[in-house]
Amino acid sequence: MNQQSVDAGWEVVIGLEIHAQLATRSKIFSSSPTAYGAAPNSQANLVDLGYPGVLPVLNREAVRMAVKFGLATGSTIARRSVFARKNYFYPDLPKGYQISQYELPIVAKGALDILLEDGSIKTIGITRAHLEEDAGKSTHEGLGAASGIDLNRAGTPLLEIVSEPDLRGAKEAVAYLKKIHTLVRYLEICDGNMQEGSFRCDANVSVRRFGAELGTRCEIKNVNSFRYVEKAINYEVVRQIDVLEGGGKIVQETRLYDSAKDETRPMRSKEEANDYRYFPDPDLLPVELAEDFIETVRATLPELPDEKADRFCSAYGLSRYDALVLTSGRDLADYYESVVRAAGGIPAAKLAANWVMGDFSGALNRDNLEVATARVSTDLLAGLLARIQDDTISGKIAKEVFESMWADGASADAVIEAKGLKQITDTGAIEAAIEAVMAANPGQLAEYRSGKDRLFGFFVGQTMKATAGKANPAQLNDLLKRMLAP
Amino acid sequence: MSLHTLSVAELSAGLARKDYSAVELTQHFLDRISLSNPVLNAYVTITAERALADARAADASRAAGTAGVLTGIPVAQKDIFCTDGIRTTCGSRMLDNFVAPYDSTVVERLSAAGTVLLGKTNMDEFAMGSSNETSWYGPVRNPWDHSKVPGGSSGGSAAVVAARLAPVATGTDTGGSIRQPAALVGISGIKPTYGRVSRYGMIAFASSLDQAGIMAPSAADCALFLQTIAGFDPRDSTSVERPVADYAAELTTPVKGLRIGIVKEFFERGLEGPTGALVNAVLEQYRALGAELVEVSCPSLPLSVPTYYVVAPAECSSNLSRFDGVRFGHRCENPRDLMDLYKRSRGEGFGAEVKRRIMTGTYVLSAGYYDAYYLKAQKVRSLITAEFKAAFTKVDLLIGPTSPTPAFDLGAKVDDPITMYLNDIYTIGANLAGLPAMSIPCGFDGHLPVGVQLIGPHFGESRLLSAAHAYQSVTDFHRRIPAAYV
Numbered sequence: 001m002n003q004q005s006v007d008a009g010w011e012v013v014i015g016l017e018i019h020a021q022l023a024t025r026s027k028i029f030s031s032s033p034t035a036y037g038a039a040p041n042s043q044a045n046l047v048d049l050g051y052p053g054v055l056p057v058l059n060r061e062a063v064r065m066a067v068k069f070g071l072a073t074g075s076t077i078a079r080r081s082v083f084a085r086k087n088y089f090y091p092d093l094p095k096g097y098q099i100s101q102y103e104l105p106i107v108a109k110g111a112l113d114i115l116l117e118d119g120s121i122k123t124i125g126i127t128r129a130h131l132e133e134d135a136g137k138s139t140h141e142g143l144g145a146a147s148g149i150d151l152n153r154a155g156t157p158l159l160e161i162v163s164e165p166d167l168r169g170a171k172e173a174v175a176y177l178k179k180i181h182t183l184v185r186y187l188e189i190c191d192g193n194m195q196e197g198s199f200r201c202d203a204n205v206s207v208r209r210f211g212a213e214l215g216t217r218c219e220i221k222n223v224n225s226f227r228y229v230e231k232a233i234n235y236e237v238v239r240q241i242d243v244l245e246g247g248g249k250i251v252q253e254t255r256l257y258d259s260a261k262d263e264t265r266p267m268r269s270k271e272e273a274n275d276y277r278y279f280p281d282p283d284l285l286p287v288e289l290a291e292d293f294i295e296t297v298r299a300t301l302p303e304l305p306d307e308k309a310d311r312f313c314s315a316y317g318l319s320r321y322d323a324l325v326l327t328s329g330r331d332l333a334d335y336y337e338s339v340v341r342a343a344g345g346i347p348a349a350k351l352a353a354n355w356v357m358g359d360f361s362g363a364l365n366r367d368n369l370e371v372a373t374a375r376v377s378t379d380l381l382a383g384l385l386a387r388i389q390d391d392t393i394s395g396k397i398a399k400e401v402f403e404s405m406w407a408d409g410a411s412a413d414a415v416i417e418a419k420g421l422k423q424i425t426d427t428g429a430i431e432a433a434i435e436a437v438m439a440a441n442p443g444q445l446a447e448y449r450s451g452k453d454r455l456f457g458f459f460v461g462q463t464m465k466a467t468a469g470k471a472n473p474a475q476l477n478d479l480l481k482r483m484l485a486p
Numbered sequence: 487m488s489l490h491t492l493s494v495a496e497l498s499a500g501l502a503r504k505d506y507s508a509v510e511l512t513q514h515f516l517d518r519i520s521l522s523n524p525v526l527n528a529y530v531t532i533t534a535e536r537a538l539a540d541a542r543a544a545d546a547s548r549a550a551g552t553a554g555v556l557t558g559i560p561v562a563q564k565d566i567f568c569t570d571g572i573r574t575t576c577g578s579r580m581l582d583n584f585v586a587p588y589d590s591t592v593v594e595r596l597s598a599a600g601t602v603l604l605g606k607t608n609m610d611e612f613a614m615g616s617s618n619e620t621s622w623y624g625p626v627r628n629p630w631d632h633s634k635v636p637g638g639s640s641g642g643s644a645a646v647v648a649a650r651l652a653p654v655a656t657g658t659d660t661g662g663s664i665r666q667p668a669a670l671v672g673i674s675g676i677k678p679t680y681g682r683v684s685r686y687g688m689i690a691f692a693s694s695l696d697q698a699g700i701m702a703p704s705a706a707d708c709a710l711f712l713q714t715i716a717g718f719d720p721r722d723s724t725s726v727e728r729p730v731a732d733y734a735a736e737l738t739t740p741v742k743g744l745r746i747g748i749v750k751e752f753f754e755r756g757l758e759g760p761t762g763a764l765v766n767a768v769l770e771q772y773r774a775l776g777a778e779l780v781e782v783s784c785p786s787l788p789l790s791v792p793t794y795y796v797v798a799p800a801e802c803s804s805n806l807s808r809f810d811g812v813r814f815g816h817r818c819e820n821p822r823d824l825m826d827l828y829k830r831s832r833g834e835g836f837g838a839e840v841k842r843r844i845m846t847g848t849y850v851l852s853a854g855y856y857d858a859y860y861l862k863a864q865k866v867r868s869l870i871t872a873e874f875k876a877a878f879t880k881v882d883l884l885i886g887p888t889s890p891t892p893a894f895d896l897g898a899k900v901d902d903p904i905t906m907y908l909n910d911i912y913t914i915g916a917n918l919a920g921l922p923a924m925s926i927p928c929g930f931d932g933h934l935p936v937g938v939q940l941i942g943p944h945f946g947e948s949r950l951l952s953a954a955h956a957y958q959s960v961t962d963f964h965r966r967i968p969a970a971y972v
C-alpha cells in the first residue's frame with residue numbers, strides 16, 4: 001500500500017450521500033417521539049410498527065427543515081415533490097417498504113464551497129436532497145441465537161444529501177462533510193451527533209486515469225466519524241488502484257468499513273442487489289409548496305457559516321483560518337462574539353480569538369463539554385482578557401488563572417487576588433530580583449558579558465523563577481538587557 | 487312486527503317512540519343471524535355480547551335524551567375495518583389471529599353515533615375477488631339462491647343486508663366491491679368519492695382506489711349512514727377537507743331536469759340479454775320522471791380492466807409486504823432462518839388469488855417493466871379520468887349496468903381469473919377516476935336480482951342518492967326480500 005501509486009496518474013472520484021437526521025420532535029409520518037436512547041420499542045406506535053390499516057401523515061416540520069437546507073445551499077426547491085416507496089424485505093423495515101423520495105426530490109441542484117488545503121476554494125455540487133424515513137435496528141446482544149428488533153428509530157426523519165462526484169480525495173471529502181455538518185447545525189435542522197447516528201455518510205469511491213471515463217464505483221456504507229471517512233476512503237482508493245494495476249477489475253458493490261482492522265469489506269454485490277420497485281406512495285399526496293411558504297422559511301435562515309466567516313475576517317481582522325475555526329459551530333461563534341463585546345470590542349478581537357480557539361476549546365474537548373455547558377462564561381473570560389490587556393497578569397499566568405476559573409467558576413480577579421498572581425510591574429522590585437540573580441550566578445554573568453548571548457534566556461528564567469513568574473515579561477526583558485550589559 | 491323489514495329511518499323512529507328498545511331490536515337481528523348464518527356464512531365473527539352492550543348503551547343514551555338518529559341501529563362491519571379488541575381477519579388465514587388494538591375511523595364514527603355492532607362480515611381475501619370465494623373462511627351464499635355467489639369482495643355485507651341479518655352494513659370498493667355484490671343480491675350500495683371517507687384503519691388493498699361505503703336496502707338508508715362515516719380525517723392524508731353535504735335533507739331533490747348520460751361504451755357489448763333490457767327500462771323510468779337522457783362517450787373506458795389489473799396489483803404487492811410473520815399475523819412453525827420465515831409465513835398465510843396479484847404487481851413494478859406496465863397504466867388512468875370529467879360538463883350523472891350478469895354459480899369462475907376479472911368491467915372506471923358511484927336494484931332476471939349503476943362527478947354523492955331515491959320512490963325492487971328470509 002503506497003501513496004506513490006495514488007500519485008502515479010490516478011484520479012480519485014468521490015461522491016457522498018449524507019444522512020442527516022432532522023431534529024423534529026416527532027417522526028416523519030407518525031406522532032412518536034424521536035428522542036435517542038429510550039428503551040427498545042418504547043417510541044414506536046402503530047404507524048411505526050406498520051400495523052394493518054394505519055396510514056402515514058407527513059410531518060410539516062420535516063418539510064420546513066428540508067426547505068431550509070435547500071435555501072441555504074442555493075438549491076432549487078421543488079414546488080411539487082413526491083414520496084415513493086422503496087420496496088424490500090427486512091425485519092427492521094416494518095412495512096416492507098421505506099417511504100423516500102425518488103424521481104421528484106424536494107431539493108435539487110445546489111452547491112457548497114469548501115476550503116482546500118492550499119487555501120483555494122472549491123465548489124461542490126449538491127445533486128439532490130430528499131426526505132425519507134429511517135429504518136429500525138436489529139440487535140443481537142443478550143438474545144442468544146435470536147435477533148431483536150428495536151423500532152424506536154423507524155420513521156425518524158432523514159434528509160439524504162447527495163453530492164455530485166466532485167470530490168477528488170479523502171481530504172476534500174472530509175472538508176465537504178464537515179462543511180455540511182456545520183451547516184445543518186447552524187440551520188438547527190440536525191444535532192450532528194455522529195456517535196448516535198444522527199449524521200452519517202456513505203461514500204461512493206472510484207478511481208480513473210486522468211482524463212478517462214469514470215471508473216466503476218464502490219459504495220462504502222455508514223461511516224460514523226470524520227476520521228473514519230478519511231481512512232475508509234484512503235483504504236478503498238489504494239485497494240482499487242492495486243486491483244487495477246494488477247490487471248483486475250473493480251466490481252460494483254457495497255462495502256463496509258471495519259475501523260478495527262482499517263479496511264473495507266464487501267457487504268453485498270450488485271448481483272444480489274434488490275430491485276426496489278420504486279413507485280409513488282399512494283397513501284401520501286404530492287408535497288406542494290407555495291411561494292409564500294418558501295419565503296417564510298427563507299426569512300428564518302440564520303447568518304450562514306460562510307457569511308459569518310467573511311464578517312469575522314473583515315470586522316475583527318481575523319485570519320481566514322481563525323475565522324473558519326471560530327465559525328465551525330454557531331454556538332462557538334456566538335460565544336466568541338460575546339467575549340469580544342464584553343472585552344471591549346475590536347481591540348480585544350485577536351486576543352479573544354486566541355483564547356477561544358486555544359485554552360477555551362481545549363478545556364471543552366478535554367472535559368467533553370459543549371459551549372452551552374462551558375464552565376467559564378463569556379463575561380468571565382472577558383474579565384480575564386481585561387487583566388491580560390491591562391498588564392495585571394502575563395499571558396502565561398493567565399493560563400494558570402484560566403484553569404482555576406474553569407475548576408471553580410471564580411472570576412479572574414478573585415483568582416489573581418487569592419493566589420497573589422498579580423504581575424510585578426514595580427521596576428524597583430524587578431531590579432532587586434535581577435540583582436540577586438546576578439549575584440548568585442557570577443560565572444554565567446561573566447560568560448554572558450564575554451559574548452555568550454544565549455545565556456540571556458537563562459537570566460530571564462532565573463528572574464521569573466525568583467518572582468514566581470509574576471514579573472511583567474516586557475519590563476523584565478528591558479531591565480535585564482540594560483543591567484546585564486557589560 | 488317484522489323489525490328486519492323496516493328502513494333505517496323507520497327503525498330510528500320506532501326507537502324514538504319506544505315501540506321497542508335497542509336491546510330488543512338487536513336481539514331480533516342476533517336471533518336471525520344465529521338461525522341463518524350457518525347456511526349463508528356471511529358473518530365471520532358475530533359479536534353478540536358487544537352488540538347487546540352497545541344496545542344497552544344506546545337505550546341509556548335514549549333515556550338520557552342524548553340519542554341521535556342512528557343510536558341503537560344495528561350494523562355489520564366488513565371484516566376489513568379494524569375493530570379494537572375484536573378480531574379483524576380481512577378474509578385471510580394471514581390474519582386469522584389478528585386483533586387490532588384500535589378502531590378504524592369508520593368504526594369509530596359509527597360507534598360514536600351510537601350504532602350497535604352485530605359482527606364482522608365475510609369477504610374475499612384482502613378484498614381481492616368478485617365472488618367472495620377467495621375467503622379463507624369459505625364462500626358466502628347468495629340469499630336469493632344458495633347455489634350462487636353473492637358477488638365480492640363485500641359478499642358478506644351484501645348477503646347480511648339482503649337476508650336482513652342486519653339493517654345496514656359497511657363495505658369497501660376498490661374495483662366494484664360494494665356495487666357488484668349489491669347488484670347480485672338486490673340491495674343498494676354506494677361507493678363515495680375517493681377521499682370522502684377516511685381509509686384509516688381499513689386494511690389496504692390498493693390505496694389509490696380503496697374507498698369505504700355503505701350497503702343497505704335503500705338509498706335513503708345509505709344516505710343516513712354515509713352522513714356519519716363521511717368527512718375529513720387528519721389521520722388519512724388522502725381524505726379531503728371539504729364539508730359533507732346533508733344527504734338526508736337533499737335526498738328528495740327532484741329528478742326533473744336532471745341530465746343523465748348514457749355511457750355509450752357501457753351499452754356496446756355483451757348487454758343484449760335480460761340485464762340490458764332491465765337497464766334500458768331504468769332509462770325509461772328516469773325519462774318518465776323528467777330526466778333528460780343524453781348519450782356520452784368515454785372511449786378509453788374499455789381499457790379500464792387491464793389498467794386496473796396493473797395499478798391495483800402493483801399497490802397491493804407493496805401494501806401486503808407488511809404481512810411478513812414478524813410482528814403480527816400468521817407465522818410459520820419453526821422457521822430455519824429469516825428467508826424461511828418470510829417464505830413459509832407468506833406462502834401459508836396468503837391464498838392463491840392474493841398470491842397471483844402480488845406476483846402480477848411485483849412484475850409490473852420491476853426494473854425494465856415499470857414504464858411498459860405501471861406508467862402506461864397510470865397514463866390510461868389519467869385519460870379515463872379526463873374523459874369522465876369531460877362527460878360531466880355535459881351531464882349531471884352517468885348511468886350503466888353494474889354487472890354484466892346476475893349472480894353466477896359458486897365455483898363457476900374460480901379457475902378462470904380473467905373471466906372473473908371481467909365481472910368488474912362496468913364498475914372499475916369509477917375507481918380509476920375516484921368518482922362516487924352506486925348500484926341500486928332494478929329488477930330480476932328470473933329469480934336473481936339485477937342492479938343498475940349511477941356514477942356522479944367528484945363529491946356528487948348527494949345527487950347520486952337523490953336520483954336513486956327518486957327511482958326507489960316509484961319502484962319496490964329494493965324492498966324485495968328473498969322468500970327464505972322474509
